[in-house]
Each structure stands twice: as structure tokens, then as C-alpha cells.
Amino acid sequence: MKIKLLAAxxxxxxxxxxxxxxxxQVKPEVLVKQRQSAMTLQGKxxxxxxxxxxxxxxxxxxxxxxxAAFLDALSQMPWDGFAESTKGEKSxxxxxxxxxAAKFKxxxxxxxxxxxxxxxxxxxxxxxxVKSAVGDVLKTCNGCHDTxxxx
Amino acid sequence: MKIKLLAAxxxxxxxxxxxxxxxxQVKPEVLVKQRQSAMTLQGKxxxxxxxxxxxxxxxxxxxxxxxAAFLDALSQMPWDGFAESTKGEKSxxxxxxxxxAAKFKxxxxxxxxxxxxxxxxxxxxxxxxVKSAVGDVLKTCNGCHDTxxxx
Numbered sequence: 001m002k003i004k005l006l007a008a009x010x011x012x013x014x015x016x017x018x019x020x021x022x023x024x025q026v027k028p029e030v031l032v033k034q035r036q037s038a039m040t041l042q043g044k045x046x047x048x049x050x051x052x053x054x055x056x057x058x059x060x061x062x063x064x065x066x067x068a069a070f071l072d073a074l075s076q077m078p079w080d081g082f083a084e085s086t087k088g089e090k091s092x093x094x095x096x097x098x099x100x101a102a103k104f105k106x107x108x109x110x111x112x113x114x115x116x117x118x119x120x121x122x123x124x125x126x127x128x129x130v131k132s133a134v135g136d137v138l139k140t141c142n143g144c145h146d147t148x149x150x151x
Numbered sequence: 152m153k154i155k156l157l158a159a160x161x162x163x164x165x166x167x168x169x170x171x172x173x174x175x176q177v178k179p180e181v182l183v184k185q186r187q188s189a190m191t192l193q194g195k196x197x198x199x200x201x202x203x204x205x206x207x208x209x210x211x212x213x214x215x216x217x218x219a220a221f222l223d224a225l226s227q228m229p230w231d232g233f234a235e236s237t238k239g240e241k242s243x244x245x246x247x248x249x250x251x252a253a254k255f256k257x258x259x260x261x262x263x264x265x266x267x268x269x270x271x272x273x274x275x276x277x278x279x280x281v282k283s284a285v286g287d288v289l290k291t292c293n294g295c296h297d298t299x300x301x302x
Contacts, residue, residue: 041192
């Protein structure tokens with residue numbers, strides 16, 4: 001039983017070349033699935049925060065803090081999945097991701113910075129500050145999607 | 152632009168009922184997609200660790216620490232997606248998840264505990280301790296899959 005997953009993990013690790021850093025040899029369709037999974041989970045955890053910002057759901061400081069912490073991890077996960085090898089895969093990723101890699105990286109950094117500020121705000125527990133930080137995160141989501149994702 | 156994602160997030164938040172805690176009204180297919188996304192990402196980050204345990208890829212303490220931290224977050228994410236409402240959805244989840252919820256919860260807790268020990272081990276930086284902890288995590292993965300997932 002243990003061997004089964006170990007073997008699967010091993011195959012994955014081997015295909016990744018150097019553990020966790022060189023993803024060039026992971027199958028393109030796996031990279032796409034992984035990066036889309038990170039985006040799906042970002043949606044899961046930003047959704048309720050957007051609802052709080054809009055006033056549609058009651059503000060809950062502990063949910064906000066938990067979701068912000070999850071987003072802090074998730075916001076680091078998609079980017080190595082946008083390898084050149086995935087250019088031909090079916091997805092909503094636009095070619096500008098590769099033709100203007102510097103701008104794509106800048107957008108990632110803006111998102112990461114906004115999420116970091118959100119984490120800080122949730123630690124303070126001030127509702128207005130958290131909501132403001134949520135709005136800033138959503139701006140970076142949309143800014144990136146407008147440029148790098150097919151609508 | 153901002154409004155677009157805000158509206159989407161809002162719809163998600165509203166369908167979630169109380170922000171982030173009551174998921175009963177999120178569409179079953181969305182819950183399945185979210186929980187599968189968490190599993191996909193667990194695979195992404197446990198894979199290289201399994202490779203290190205097997206000796207197939209060189210031990211890298213910083214990759215191990217990063218992956219362990221990501222797993223610490225990811226290991227909390229799938230479980231609220233196993234709502235009763237998803238019983239009829241196409242997935243590999245077995246009915247015993249709902250017929251023996253206590254056992255399923257126990258398996259989740261064992262996984263979480265093993266991941267916590269892995270995080271601690273990576274902070275210590277001792278290769279043998281990290282590898283032992285990786286093995287323990289893999290045992291809990293397989294233990295849960297053997298019982299609760301269709302092979």
C-alpha cells in the first residue's frame with residue numbers, strides 16, 4: 001500500500017527532475033492541472049472575503065484570517081506551472097504570459113504583495129482594514145486576468 | 152474589471168451561506184472540483200518529498216521545508232468538500248466516507264498530525280528525521296485512500 005503512493009510520488013519527483021525546483025519535465029497537462037487547481041482554491045478562499053467586502057455575508061474575523069493564510073500559501077503555487085512546455089495545452093492562458101514574462105512576473109508579485117497585506121490586516125482584526133485589503137487583492141486578481149487570461 | 156470578480160466572488164460567497172463555514176449550498180460539482188484541486192496540489196508537493204525519501208532525487212532541506220509548509224495548508228482544505236450533497240457526483244469517493252464519518256475524520260486527523268510532524272522535522276533540518284516523517288505522511292495518504300477512495 002505504502003509502496004503504491006511512494007512509487008507514484010517517485011515517478012512525479014523523477015519527472016520533475018530536481019525535486020520541486022525544475023518542473024520542465026513534468027508533463028505539460030499535469031502542470032496545467034496543478035496551476036488550475038491552485039486558481040480553483042484561490043477562488044474558494046477569496047470568495048467569502050469578497051462577500052464580506054460587499055456586506056453580503058457577515059464579517060467574520062477568524063474566517064478572514066484563515067482564508068488569508070490559505071491564500072498566502074496558494075498565491076505561491078500556480079506560477080511554476082506556466083512553463084513554456086504548456087503553451088500548446090488547452091487552457092485560458094494567453095500567449096502574452098510567455099512573450100512578456102517580466103510583466104507576468106510583476107503581476108504575480110503585485111498579487112503576492114496584496115495577499116501579504118491582507119494577512120497583516122487580518123492579524124490586526126480591524127474590519128475596515130481587512131475589507132480594504134480584500135479589495136486590493138481583488139484588484140490584482142482582475143488586473144492579471146484581464147491581461148493574461150482569455151475571457 | 153474589479154466588479155466582475157467581486158460579483159463572481161459574491162455569488163460564491165452567497166452560495167456558501169455563512170462565509171467559509173457553511174458549504175452545504177455550494178454546488179456539489181464545485182465542492183468536488185475544489186476538494187480534487189486540494190488533492191492534486193498535495194500530490195504536487197508530496198511527490199518530490201517521496202523522491203527524496205527513495206533517494207531518487209537529492210535531499211534538499213529548503214524544498215522540503217517549503218513543501219511541508221504548503222502541505223500543512225493543503226491538508227486542511229479538502230474535507231469540507233465532502234458534503235453529503237456530493238454523494239451523487241462522479242468521483243472516486245466511496246460511500247463509506249458518509250456511512251462512517253467518524254472513521255473518515257480520524258483518517259484526516261492522522262494525516263494532519265503526520266504533516267504537522269513533517270513540518271517540525273523540516274524545521275530541525277535533519278535529513279533522516281525529515282525522511283522518516285515523509286514516510287509517515289505517505290502511510291496516512293495510503294491508509295485513507297485504501298479505505299475511502301476507489302482504486
